[in-house]
Amino acid sequence: MPGGRLTQQERQRIAAGLADGLSYAEIGRRLERPTSTISREVSRNGGPGRYRPQQAHLATVRRARRGTPVASREGRPPGGTTEDRIVALAVASGMPRTMARVHVDLLMSEDGRRTAAELVRRLEVSPASVSVAVNYLVRHGYARRERDPRRRRDVYVVDDEAWYHSIAISARQTLASARAATEAAGTLGPGSPVGRRLLRAGTFLERVVEDMKESADRWRTLLT
Known part of the structure; x- marks a missing residue:
């Protein structure tokens, strides 16, 4: 899959795709680029009805020539902005990138x-x-x-209570999985190897979730 910046040829193909009424997703598939890349490229350069590949390419070249490292341009640390670092942490913990950026x-x-x-x-x-x-x-x-x-x-x-609600929802989902494992253990027989494994996992998860729920309820006042 291609990476890096769009080439002038790719921009010409984007323009042709827009003229043919193709969706961003279809143009992205044909270029082997993410849909978000196509959407961002078009929105930065006039939108679907005003996109011109030559002007878009020249604008990108000009931005690249003007650009300097973030740290020297704005006094920001080399790791990027605070927002960038929080997004990276959220992605590392399993949240999809677009969801993390919006959050x-x-x-x-x-x-x-x-x-x-x-x-x-x-x-x-x-x-x-x-x-x-x-x-x-x-x-x-x-x-x-x-x-x-x-x-x-x-x-x-998004407000302070959102942190409590996100923990509560996660706890309910994990608790449902724990109880499903316990029920499966009962069906298979707690004396069987699989039954013992599922019973231990279900019991462990249920105890951890109960502790987490109690802790969230106890410290909820810190959010108000």
Whole structure:
């Protein structure tokens, strides 16, 4: 799969794909590039109706010539911004990258609130990517969705209680797995090798989850 910056030839193929009405995902497949790369390239350079490959390539060259290392340009540490480092840690812990970027952008906003349009503009990703990321974050308790009645649009919110809710949701999911293992052990027979293994795993997970739930409830007041 190609890596690095887009070439001028690839930009010409992106323009041809847009003219043919292809989706970002289909263009990405043909170029063997991630959909997010295509979306970011087009949004940076005028959008689907105004994308011009030559101008896009020249703009990228100019940005590269102007660019200097982040540390010397803005006084930031070589490891990148604080946001970059938090995103990297979230990805390392198992969160998909786009979800991590959306989550960190919400966390670092002044009031913990963003609209979908704001996330698309700030992160330079497609609306579909934002929708998938937000659904993931809401499902796992990292954020919640509110409705702005005046503008008739959703607002995505992260607050201090989100940490408690994410732990509670994770605990319920792990507890369900623990009980499933215990039930399977009973079906197979606790005296069998597989039954003993499942029983031990289920018991261990259930005890750990119960401790985690009690700890989260005990320290929840720190979030208020």
